[in-house]
Amino acid sequence: MPLSLYNTLSRRLEPFEPLEPGKIRMYYCGVTVYDYCHVGHARACVVWDVVRRYLVWRGYEVRYVQNFTDIDDKILKRSRQEKSTMEAVAERYIQAYFEDMARLNVKEADEYPRATHTLDGIKRLIHELETRGFAYPSAGDVYYSVKKFADYGKLSGQKVDERQTGASGRVSEPEDAQKQDPADFALWKSAKPGEPAWESPWGNGRPGWHIECSAMVRDRLGETIDIHAGGNDLIFPHHENEIAQSEAVTGKPLARYWLHNGMVNVNGEKMSKSLGNFTTIRQMLDAPNAPDPMAVRMFILQANYRKPIDFTDEGIAAAQNGWAVLQDGLRFGGEYGDRLGWAGNVAPQADAIAHFRAAMDDDFNTSSALAVLFGLAKQLERARNLLIHEGTAGDPTAVLESQWLTLVDLAGVLGLEAQPESQERADSLSEAAIAALIAERTEAKKTKNFAEADRIRNELQAQGIQLIDKPGGLTLWHRV
Numbered sequence: 001m002p003l004s005l006y007n008t009l010s011r012r013l014e015p016f017e018p019l020e021p022g023k024i025r026m027y028y029c030g031v032t033v034y035d036y037c038h039v040g041h042a043r044a045c046v047v048w049d050v051v052r053r054y055l056v057w058r059g060y061e062v063r064y065v066q067n068f069t070d071i072d073d074k075i076l077k078r079s080r081q082e083k084s085t086m087e088a089v090a091e092r093y094i095q096a097y098f099e100d101m102a103r104l105n106v107k108e109a110d111e112y113p114r115a116t117h118t119l120d121g122i123k124r125l126i127h128e129l130e131t132r133g134f135a136y137p138s139a140g141d142v143y144y145s146v147k148k149f150a151d152y153g154k155l156s157g158q159k160v161d162e163r164q165t166g167a168s169g170r171v172s173e174p175e176d177a178q179k180q181d182p183a184d185f186a187l188w189k190s191a192k193p194g195e196p197a198w199e200s201p202w203g204n205g206r207p208g209w210h211i212e213c214s215a216m217v218r219d220r221l222g223e224t225i226d227i228h229a230g231g232n233d234l235i236f237p238h239h240e241n242e243i244a245q246s247e248a249v250t251g252k253p254l255a256r257y258w259l260h261n262g263m264v265n266v267n268g269e270k271m272s273k274s275l276g277n278f279t280t281i282r283q284m285l286d287a288p289n290a291p292d293p294m295a296v297r298m299f300i301l302q303a304n305y306r307k308p309i310d311f312t313d314e315g316i317a318a319a320q321n322g323w324a325v326l327q328d329g330l331r332f333g334g335e336y337g338d339r340l341g342w343a344g345n346v347a348p349q350a351d352a353i354a355h356f357r358a359a360m361d362d363d364f365n366t367s368s369a370l371a372v373l374f375g376l377a378k379q380l381e382r383a384r385n386l387l388i389h390e391g392t393a394g395d396p397t398a399v400l401e402s403q404w405l406t407l408v409d410l411a412g413v414l415g416l417e418a419q420p421e422s423q424e425r426a427d428s429l430s431e432a433a434i435a436a437l438i439a440e441r442t443e444a445k446k447t448k449n450f451a452e453a454d455r456i457r458n459e460l461q462a463q464g465i466q467l468i469d470k471p472g473g474l475t476l477w478h479r480v
């Protein structure tokens with residue numbers, strides 16, 4: 001069975017075939033660096049990280065490039081507010097990006113081009129567009145003439161006259177007067193006094209946003225790439241404009257597969273820096289009762305990557321519970337492997353691998369892939385309970401070893417890794433505290449105060465302690 005992907009360009013599922021057998025060139029439109037990354041960015045970065053990890057696991061050699069937009073009106077505005085420079089603002093948030101994504105276990109890209117490092121490529125591309133009649137200079141700016149590109153709208157399905165000028169929020173009003181057509185967009189903008197500027201044949205200025213990605217893709221990956229990824233908020237106009245710029249020059253498709261992640265919404269609206277309705281990754285992970293970063297990955301991967309998800313505390317809490325189950329499964333080998341005499345020479349679980357692969361081959365169905373992981377973790381959980389309560393694991397030890405190894409391997413494809421338990425136990429309930437609460441509960445039951453007994457059971461449950469009532473009034477417990 002081939003891997004099939006939903007291609008925004010064709011609006012259908014397509015079997016995936018890279019241009020060059022065994023090799024994949026992939027580009028993801030990264031962040032504009034004027035603030036900390038929010039949960040929406042976490043989603044986009046985790047989704048494409050998983051896609052990349054899966055493609056590598058499936059045997060492809062993947063070259064993954066992600067840009068930083070470090071020239072932009074919004075960065076400039078922030079630097080003015082801070083009486084700083086565009087460069088300093090960008091540098092700070094690029095650094096923060098790396099810190100936040102490392103916490104979420106997002107693998108680093110092979111390359112991180114920046115607009116400020118791509119000026120030669122950008123100017124070359126604008127020059128070629130001009131030579132071919134797709135671009136025109138106007139009072140120090142250069143614009144792309146949308147009407148000249150017959151295929152304009154093929155990705156988004158939007159026709160030129162439906163286009164709303166300024167839909168990206170990046171085209172300012174005064175520019176309109178300089179355009180031949182309101183649908184045209186800026187490739188180069190002249191600098192106003194005091195603004196950062198680069199020399200060019202059209203005068204001192206800075207590149208527009210869309211042209212940087214066309215230039216970076218061409219410089220780093222070539223004229224046609226396999227996968228171009230980004231959030232679906234970028235389909236129009238950003239990706240439409242990238243196609244118009246690149247394909248007008250090369251005459252070749254810019255990307256064979258256009259993949260788009262759905263948005264993280266807040267009350268039905270896109271979480272976004274410019275709307276100000278965002279929770280940063282660090283606010284979320286540093287809050288009291290913060291979720292485990294792996295639970296945040298689970299929150300993201302439980303949804304279909306193309307659908308919107310609402311960011312709610314309940315959603316994160318549910319993911320935290322799910323993660324607790326997987327985490328226990330992932331820790332099983334460290335806790336019991338020696339005791340069970342594991343020798344490290346078992347074959348993985350072929351069935352589980354086949355199911356996982358079928359799920360991921362179906363347009364990266366990560367929620368079905370997680371179900372395979374839960375299946376394995378549940379079996380290990382059963383074995384753990386038997387070990388705790390009966391002193392024997394039930395299944396043959398080689399089966400458990402194989403389940404555990406498979407679980408660790410497949411979880412790794414989703415970027416889910418468990419820390420050793422010792423790091424966490426420090427701040428969880430001590431055994432003495434648990435024993436004291438169980439004694440209180442036993443007392444409450446004796447006096448028929450069942451409400452109090454239930455309250456204690458729930459309190460322990462909330463702290464990850466499961467009680468098991470045995471005949472004769474004995475209560476056992478284990479951590480879930």
Ligand SMILES: Nc1ncnc2c1ncn2[C@@H]1O[C@H](COP(=O)(O)OP(=O)(O)OP(=O)(O)O)[C@@H](O)[C@H]1O
Binds near residue numbers: 029234
């Ligand atoms: N809420 C979101 N959910 C999922 N992906 C998002 C979300 N917001 C942005 N992205 C994706 O993250 C990447 C970087 O986006 P960008 O830096 O433009 O963030 P932004 O919050 O939309 O900023 P701005 O509001 O300034 O446009 C893009 O691929 C974009 O599609």
Ligand SMILES: [Zn+2]
Binds near residue numbers: 028029030213238242
């Ligand atoms: Zn882009």
